[in-house]
Each structure stands twice: as C-alpha cells, then as structure tokens.
Amino acid sequence: MNLQLVGNLIRLRYRLIWAKTRSRNGKIALFLSGYLLLIAVIALLAAGGLGAGTIAVRAGKATEIAAVVLFGVYLCATIGTVILGFGMNAIFAESEMRRYPLRARERALARHIVAMLDPYWYLVAGLEIGLLVGLYLFGAGLFWLGLVAVLLLYVCNYVTARVVSTMVERMVARRGGATVLMAVIMALSLGPSLLMPYLQKHPHAAVPYLAWGKWTPPYGAALAMTHPDLRAVWGLGLILLWTALLGAAMAALERWPARARRASSGKLQWASRYEGVGAFLGPQNAILIGQWLRFFSRNNRFRMMYPLSLPLVGFMIYAFTRQPGMAHGPKVEFASAVGAFAIVGFIGTAQFAVNQFGYVGNGLRRYLLLPADPAAALRSCSYTFALLDAVLIVAGLVAWPFLSRGPFDPRMMVLLAGCSLAGMFLYLAAGLWVSLLSARRGNYYSSFGNDLSFAGNVVLIGTMMSLVFLPRVAAGRWPEAFWSGYWWVTLAAAALAFGIYWTSLERASAWFRARRERLLAIMEGRS
Amino acid sequence: MSSAILMRNLAKQYGPVIAVEDLSLDVPKGSMFGFLGPNGSGKSTTIGCLTGLLDPSAGEIEILGERFTAESVHLKRRIGVMPETLGLFEPLYAHEFLAFVARMFGLDEDTTRTRVTELLAALELTDSRKTLAEYSTGMRKRVAFAAAVIHSPEVLFLDEPFESIDPAGVALMKQWLRRLTEQGRTVFITSHVLETVERLCTAVAIITRPGKLVWHGDITVLANDGSIQYDGQEFRALEPLFLHLTGQHYADLNWL
Numbered sequence: 001m002n003l004q005l006v007g008n009l010i011r012l013r014y015r016l017i018w019a020k021t022r023s024r025n026g027k028i029a030l031f032l033s034g035y036l037l038l039i040a041v042i043a044l045l046a047a048g049g050l051g052a053g054t055i056a057v058r059a060g061k062a063t064e065i066a067a068v069v070l071f072g073v074y075l076c077a078t079i080g081t082v083i084l085g086f087g088m089n090a091i092f093a094e095s096e097m098r099r100y101p102l103r104a105r106e107r108a109l110a111r112h113i114v115a116m117l118d119p120y121w122y123l124v125a126g127l128e129i130g131l132l133v134g135l136y137l138f139g140a141g142l143f144w145l146g147l148v149a150v151l152l153l154y155v156c157n158y159v160t161a162r163v164v165s166t167m168v169e170r171m172v173a174r175r176g177g178a179t180v181l182m183a184v185i186m187a188l189s190l191g192p193s194l195l196m197p198y199l200q201k202h203p204h205a206a207v208p209y210l211a212w213g214k215w216t217p218p219y220g221a222a223l224a225m226t227h228p229d230l231r232a233v234w235g236l237g238l239i240l241l242w243t244a245l246l247g248a249a250m251a252a253l254e255r256w257p258a259r260a261r262r263a264s265s266g267k268l269q270w271a272s273r274y275e276g277v278g279a280f281l282g283p284q285n286a287i288l289i290g291q292w293l294r295f296f297s298r299n300n301r302f303r304m305m306y307p308l309s310l311p312l313v314g315f316m317i318y319a320f321t322r323q324p325g326m327a328h329g330p331k332v333e334f335a336s337a338v339g340a341f342a343i344v345g346f347i348g349t350a351q352f353a354v355n356q357f358g359y360v361g362n363g364l365r366r367y368l369l370l371p372a373d374p375a376a377a378l379r380s381c382s383y384t385f386a387l388l389d390a391v392l393i394v395a396g397l398v399a400w401p402f403l404s405r406g407p408f409d410p411r412m413m414v415l416l417a418g419c420s421l422a423g424m425f426l427y428l429a430a431g432l433w434v435s436l437l438s439a440r441r442g443n444y445y446s447s448f449g450n451d452l453s454f455a456g457n458v459v460l461i462g463t464m465m466s467l468v469f470l471p472r473v474a475a476g477r478w479p480e481a482f483w484s485g486y487w488w489v490t491l492a493a494a495a496l497a498f499g500i501y502w503t504s505l506e507r508a509s510a511w512f513r514a515r516r517e518r519l520l521a522i523m524e525g526r527s
Numbered sequence: 528m529s530s531a532i533l534m535r536n537l538a539k540q541y542g543p544v545i546a547v548e549d550l551s552l553d554v555p556k557g558s559m560f561g562f563l564g565p566n567g568s569g570k571s572t573t574i575g576c577l578t579g580l581l582d583p584s585a586g587e588i589e590i591l592g593e594r595f596t597a598e599s600v601h602l603k604r605r606i607g608v609m610p611e612t613l614g615l616f617e618p619l620y621a622h623e624f625l626a627f628v629a630r631m632f633g634l635d636e637d638t639t640r641t642r643v644t645e646l647l648a649a650l651e652l653t654d655s656r657k658t659l660a661e662y663s664t665g666m667r668k669r670v671a672f673a674a675a676v677i678h679s680p681e682v683l684f685l686d687e688p689f690e691s692i693d694p695a696g697v698a699l700m701k702q703w704l705r706r707l708t709e710q711g712r713t714v715f716i717t718s719h720v721l722e723t724v725e726r727l728c729t730a731v732a733i734i735t736r737p738g739k740l741v742w743h744g745d746i747t748v749l750a751n752d753g754s755i756q757y758d759g760q761e762f763r764a765l766e767p768l769f770l771h772l773t774g775q776h777y778a779d780l781n782w783l
Contacts, residue, residue: 270626270640287630291616298618298658366614366674368580370631371603444618445660513597517581524612 005102006110009092013114062140062226063219069131070218074157077124081161082168083312108254116158125154132225140226145236149224152239156217159246166253169447172304181304185311217242281383288372288380289387296384299359300447302352306388309348310396313340314403333406335475335482338490339467341416344396345423346431347464349385353431354456356381357523358442364523374516375509378435382428382505389428393420411487418490423467425497429504430459436511439522529592531556531682531713532577537586539572539738546572547738550586554730557711559704561718561728561746563765565773569738570717571611574686577715578608591681604632607680611687611717613671617660621652621670624659625677632678646673649699664691672700682713689720701727725749725765733772741772 092114097107132146171177199206213219215238223235274297278289296302346353356378357364367377397417401408434455442451452460475482512519521527532554539547547569554560564570575581577588579597588595595602616624622643629639647653650669652662659667668691675683683704689697704714704727718724724731725746732743742757746765754761755768762768 270622272626275630287627291627294623295616295618360616362610362612362614363616364614365580365610365612366616366628368597369578369603369608369610369614370628371600371633372631373600374579374597516597520580 002102002106005100006106006113009097009100009110010114010117013092013117062135063222066131066135066140066225067213067216067219067222070128070153070221071213071216073124073127074153074160074218077121077157078161078164080120082165108251112158112162115162116155121154121158124157125150128153128221135225141224141232142228145228145232146225149221149232149236149239152236152243153217153221156239156243156246159243159250160217163246163249163253165447166250168304169300170253170256172300172447181308185308185315277387278380278384280387285376285380285383288376289384292381292384293387295360296349296352296388299444302349304447305351306348306392309392310344310399313343313347313396331479331482332472332475334412335471335479336468337400337404337416338419338482339469339471341393341396341400341419342423342467343464344392345420345425346385346389346427348392349388350427350460350464351452351456353382353385353428354434354459355440355442355452356431356435357519358435358440358451359444360523361441361444362524364520368516368520373509375512378432378509378512379505382432385428385431386424389424393417393424396420411485415487415490418487418492418494421494422490422497425494425501427459427463429497429501430463432504432508434459436508436515436519439519441523441525529556530554530589531558531591532560532715533587533589534573534577535587535589537573537576537588538584539569539576539581540584545737547576547583550734550738550740552732552740552743554713554715556591556713557708558730559708559714559716559728561716561724561731562734563717563719563721563724563731563769564734564738565736568734568736568773570734571686572738573734574608574610574684574715574717578606578610578684579603580610604678605680606682606684607675607678608684609668609671609675609686609688613667615659615667615671618658620655620658621647621662621673622655624670625673628674629677634678642677646677650696665693665696668692669696676703676707680712682715683707685714685716687718688716689718689723697723721765721769731765733769735773742768 092111094107094111097110102110128150129147132143132150135141136143136146168181171181217239220235220238220242223238224232225235227235272290274293275286275290277293278286281289352359360367364377368374370376397413397420400413400416434453438453438455440451440453440456450457471482518527530553532552534550534552537547537550537552538545550569550573562570562573572581576583577590577595579595579599582597590599590602591605593599593602616627619627625643625646626639629642630636634642647655650673652666652669652673659670662670668688672685672688675685685704688700692700701723704716708714708729716724716728729747730744731746733741735741744755746755748755749764752763754763756762757768758771760771762771
C-alpha cells in the first residue's frame with residue numbers, strides 16, 4: 001500500500017483549499033467560514049453535545065437519550081450530504097489519480113479519505129465529541145471507549161452517506177428513476193404526518209419498531225459512550241459490522257458502473273420542443289432559452305432536484321416547524337404555507353440560479369461569440385429559471401387545497417401565488433448578482449457535491465432557512481398579518497419583487513459585459 | 528486590396544501584465560493569414576480582442592471596413608470563430624450544437640438541417656449516439672470547426688485549428704479553407720505547425736512576448752523556392768525565420 005502517495009494527495013487537497021484563499025474573495029470567505037466554524041463548533045459542543053450529555057445522565061436514561069441525539073446527527077449528516085452535497089466533493093477524478101503510480105485499491109482509499117476529511121464532517125464529529133464530553137463529565141462511560149465509538153461512527157456515517165448518494169445517483173441516471181425517487185421522498189416526507197394521528201391514539205404500536213433502533217450504529221455508539229463494560233464492546237462491534245456491510249455495498253456499487261443514457265436511435269432528432277417552450281418569452285429568446293432548457297434537462301443534479309423540490313419543501317416545513325416551543329394553530333399553519341410557497345418560487349432551480357454559468361465551462365465562450373448582446377446569455381438563463389419555477393408554482397397551488405388541513409378561502413390562493421412570485425423574482429434577482437460577483441466553476445456531470453461559492457451558499461441556505469422559520473415566528477406574534485384578508489399585500493410584494501428583478505436584470509447585464517473576461521477565466525479554470 | 532481586418536495600436540493589459548502591446552496589422556480581404564508566435568506571446572488574446580471576447584485596453588479594430596467592438600452584433604454575424612478552448616456545450620449531441628449555432632446566426636430551419644447534415648457527414652461525425660463530452664479531442668475540434676463555418680462567414684478566425692486532428696481531417700479542412708479564400712473570404716489562423724502555415728498561408732505576422740509584432744510579410748516566395756531576406760540573412764523556410772525572430776533556447780539536462 002503506497003501510503004506515502006495517498007498522504008501526498010490528502011496534503012494536496014488541503015493545499016488546494018489554502019490556494020483558494022490567495023484571492024481577495026477567498027480571504028474574505030476564509031475569514032468568515034473560519035469564524036463561523038469556530039462559533040458553530042463552540043455552540044454545538046456547548047449546547048448540543050454537553051447539554052444533551054447533561055440531560056441524558058440526569059434523566060437516568062443516558063444510553064437512550066445519547067442514541068436519539070446521535071441518530072439525529074447521523075440522519076442530518078446523511079441528508080445534508082445527499083441533498084446539499086456537503087462533504088462529498090470528488091476533489092481528484094479517477095482519471096487524474098490514474099496518472100500516479102497507485103493501484104486501484106490505493107486510488108479508492110485516497111478518494112474516500114480525502115472525502116472523509118472534508119471540513120463538513122468535522123462539524124458532525126464536533127457534535128458527537130461534545131456529547132461524549134458531556135456524558136463523560138457526568139460520569140457515564142469511559143472517555144477513550146467513547147472516543148473510539150465517535151471515530152467509528154464518523155467513518156460509518158460517511159460510508160452510509162456515500163452508499164445512499166451513489167444509489168440515488170444511479171437511480172436518477174435511469175429512465176423513470178427520478179419519479180421513483182420522488183415517490184420515495186414523498187412517502188418519507190408525508191408518512192410521518194399521516195402516521196402521527198394514529199400513533200397518538202395507539203402509542204404502543206410503535207414500540208416494536210422502535211426496538212429496531214437498538215441495531216443501528218448510533219445506538220452502538222451510545223452503548224460504547226455510556227457503558228464501561230462488555231456492552232461497550234458490543235456497541236463498537238455493531239458499528240464495525242455496519243461499516244463492513246455498508247463498505248461492501250459501496251464497493252459493489254462502485255464496481256457496478258453508472259449506465260449513461262443514450263439516444264434511443266442513431267437518427268438525428270430535430271424536434272425542438274425546448275425552443276417551442278422558449279418561444280413563450282418571445283422569438284428573440286426562444287433559441288437561447290431552448291438551449292438552456294436542453295442543457296439543464298440533461299443535468300443529473302437538475303433532474304434529481306427539480307421534481308423533488310415540492311415534496312422537499314413539504315418535508316422541510318413539517319420537520320422544522322414541529323419543534324417544541326413553536327406556536328401552533330390554523331393561522332400559524334397558514335403562515336408556514338406562506339413561507340413554503342415563497343420557497344416553492346425558486347427551490348427547483350435554486351442552486352443553479354446563484355451560479356448561472358457554473359456548469360457551462362468553456363461553453364461560456366461560445367455565448368460570447370454569438371451574434372447577440374453578450375448579456376443575452378445571462379438574461380435568457382434567468383428567464384429559463386423563471387419558466388421552470390413557474391411550473392412548480394402552478395403545481396404547488398394545484399396541490400395545496402388537497403394537502404391543507406385548515407379552512408379554505410380562495411383569497412388564500414391569490415396570497416400564496418403572490419408569495420411564490422415574490423420569492424421567485426427576489427431570489428432570481430439575488431442569483432444574478434451572486435452569479436456575476438461570486439461565480440464558481442462546477443462539475444456538470446457530478447450528481448452531488450456542493451459547487452456553490454460561499455456567497456451562493458449563504459443566499460441559498462439563508463433564504464430557505466429564513467422562509468421556513470420567520471413566517472411562523474411572526475405569525476405567533478402577529479397572527480392577523482398572515483390571514484387571507486391581506487391577500488393584496490403579497491400581490492403588491494410580487495409587483496415590487498418584479499421591479500427589483502427587472503432593474504437587477506438591466507444592471508446585471510451591464511455588469512456582465514464588464515466582467516465577462518473574469519467570468520471566462522473562472523469557467524475555463526484559469527482563475 | 529481593401530482590409531478584412533485592421534488593427535491600430537492594439538493593446539491589452541491585465542493589471543500590470545502586458546499581453547499585447549501596440550499591435551498594428553492589416554489583413555487584406557481574400558488572404559489566408561498566419562498569425563504566429565511562441566507560447567504566451569498573445570496570439571489568443573489578440574484573437575479574443577478581434578472576436579469580441581475581450582475588450583482591448585487601447586487601440587482600434589476594424590473588420591470588413593467597420594469599427595468592431597463586443598457589441599457589434601451585425602459584424603459578428605459575418606465572422607466565424609474556432610476558439611482554442613473550442614467553446615462547446617458538452618452535454619449536447621453534435622447536431623444539436625451545430626443547429627443551435629446555425630439558428631443563432633440566423634439560418635432558416637431548412638438550411639440549418641441541410642448544412643448540419645452535410646457538415647457532419649463530411650467531417651465524419653456520424654455517431655449521433657455520442658454527446659460532445661464523449662467525443663475524442665480531434666472530433667471535438669472538428670465540431671468546433673464546423674460551428675465556425677456553418678454560416679459561411681466572410682472572415683474566419685481559427686485558433687490552433689489543426690492540433691489533434693488526423694491527417695485526413697487536416698487535408699479536408701485545408702481544402703475548404705483554400706476554397707473560402709478563392710471566394711474572396713479571409714482566414715486568420717494561429718498555429719504552431721509552421722510547415723502547414725508555410726504551405727497554406729499567403730502572408731504571416733510573427734509576434735513575440737508580450738504581444739509585440741516583430742515581422743509581417745508575404746511568404747508566397749517560399750512556396751516557389753524563393754527566400755526571405757531579413758536582418759542581413761536569407762531564410763528559405765518559415766521555421767528558421769521564426770526561430771531567429773523569437774529566439775532559440777538550449778538547455779542540457781544531464782539526467783534527461
């Protein structure tokens with residue numbers, strides 16, 4: 001095993017991270033992310049880990065509470081990886097690593113170690129170590145056994161995320177795979193809300209199923225953290241067993257190559273349905289919009305995220321607003337819908353809208369060579385997102401009366417449509433500026449990985465989180481403000497947002513002309 | 528003969544770095560013009576300025592007698608460009624990409640389909656099951672070449688067109704380029720393959736770092752066993768002239 005070369009690749013990965021800080025934007029990002037990371041780690045250690053540890057020991061149910069906390073972290077890390085792509089970036093492609101004298105097994109090891117040492121996973125480890133310290137300080141278990149459990153759980157969590165991601169990727173690459181995936185996500189997101197009334201009536205019905213939790217890696221880690229005896233060894237063994245099984249699944253999936261979609265026949269297909277869709281926004285835009293639609297429709301990430309967007313919003317609202325201490329009631333529920341519909345307005349294209357040219361590579365050069373205003377590429381891309389978002393808004397509005405449990409008033413539909421349009425236009429406006437000022441070269445062919453710049457992540461995640469929580473908090477304080485009588489307010493907001501979008505489009509077009517050389521350098525990998 | 532491309536005191540700077548310095552050049556209509564220089568001498572930057580990709584820091588550009596800037600949409604319709612980085616949309620099939628370019632250049636649907644089909648057949652790009660990402664480097668170059676000529680441009684800019692293309696492909700491209708110049712169209716080529724440039728081009732400009740013109744003239748004499756006089760020396764081929772102008776470096780590494 002050429003561990004020295006594997007070590008060199010890992011060092012190179014960190015040198016590449018450091019190299020990014022040589023630019024001015026990189027320095028700002030480094031400062032902010034370093035600062036935020038420090039604050040986050042301290043907060044997580046103190047509140048999440050130590051707090052949970054304290055409660056666990058004092059409640060006399062150290063193992064159970066530790067298992068619940070670890071399971072939550074495990075699940076969030078996996079979801080964060082699969083949906084947002086954190087901690088899964090392929091830094092060195094297989095073809096790049098083949099240049100070096102490494103065997104297949106060494107290349108795989110280097111690839112996985114590099115991914116496992118992604119700073120995202122440090123946050124996960126920080127929480128788990130926080131819990132361990134909390135448990136240890138209050139006299140539960142042995143520190144070193146707990147530390148071994150945390151490290152094993154860390155590896156197991158990564159392997160789980162990798163297996164799930166690869167399975168989702170393979171599924172999406174197949175015809176109809178995105179639909180199957182959407183059905184699974186719908187079931188997972190709607191299942192709890194359908195089951196909850198039943199479980200409230202029959203609380204013991206869940207007990208036999210919850211017992212399965214004792215066979216999971218987080219429970220194994222909880223045993224090792226809270227028991228200084230043979231039960232700790234059993235817990236460690238359980239994690240090792242899962243890691244081995246998942247590792248075998250990962251190896252099998254990697255040996256089973258992804259099947260690329262092919263044209264169904266060798267005949268040239270001239271049908272231009274994409275241009276037909278683009279013609280909705282005028283003949284002068286039809287060809288460019290058609291081109292963007294074709295471009296995104298072949299992108300795995302887009303094909304996966306776009307149909308999942310609506311169920312995902314439902315899941316997020318359900319998961320985040322059922323926290324203890326949050327206000328409830330029909331008006332508060334409707335406030336959540338207001339936030340959700342604002343998210344529906346942009347979520348389908350959210351990660352592309354804040355990095356419009358991130359996936360075209362040197363195709364950007366082609367746009368600039370065409371006999372059109374150089375900024376036509378920027379505008380047509382933004383129009384394409386608006387068209388795609390509009391489809392989701394309509395779908396969301398059609399679905400809402402069937403999913404809503406509260407009283408129905410037609411004015412609510414107008415209010416929700418206004419929210420969606422306002423969300424869409426404001427996000428697209430922000431996306432134009434982030435795409436110009438904080439663009440980042442992404443990998444078109446990767447289904448996972450977070451390719452966004454720091455500013456892109458802040459806009460994407462910050463906007464979504466704000467829209468999930470703020471309307472509900474505001475509704476708890478001013479419940480009347482979120483009722484259908486104020487339907488006209490969101491229409492006014494949508495009109496204002498459209499004004500902002502249109503002004504941004506004009507200004508950003510001028511900026512695009514001025515910054516096109518810089519964008520070319522970024523997209524062609526020269527900067 | 529009137530000018531197809533005219534540069535007056537063209538300069539391009541990236542901060543303190545000078546990429547092109549005070550470059551003045553006149554390329555006559557109907558000529559096959561070679562633009563040569565060592566790596567990093569500013570050839571691609573000059574083509575970038577001439578095709579609207581880059582804004583010159585100073586100087587003026589005229590194409591087909593009209594002042595050219597990045598916003599000169601009507602002039603862009605009359606030029607074709609094959610950039611060094613090709614500028615392809617990789618997830619597309621070759622015919623989709625070429626049809627997109629043709630439509631953007633204003634060709635009607637029937638002409639688009641006819642020309643795309645003919646170009647694909649002539650350049651042997653008939654595997655319609657492969658996307659551009661799955662093509663070899665040479666095939667991708669052929670697609671980029673097809674995209675540059677599909678609208679029959681009056682001025683054609685080709686940045687390193689022959690690299691990675693097999694001899695049969697190069698022969699076909701040369702034949703088409705000769706036909707273009709016979710029709711009075713202009714071809715502006717950068718290449719490091721000096722033998723090809725010598726056989727193909729009628730005039731050549733040689734620049735050195737940083738984008739400074741050191742020689743400019745007719746090279747048709749070389750094809751007729753003639754010679755070029757420069758700096759008191761006689762050059763019977765382009766390569767010795769190029770090496771004389773741009774400098775030759777020797778390094779003896781004892782381990783190599």
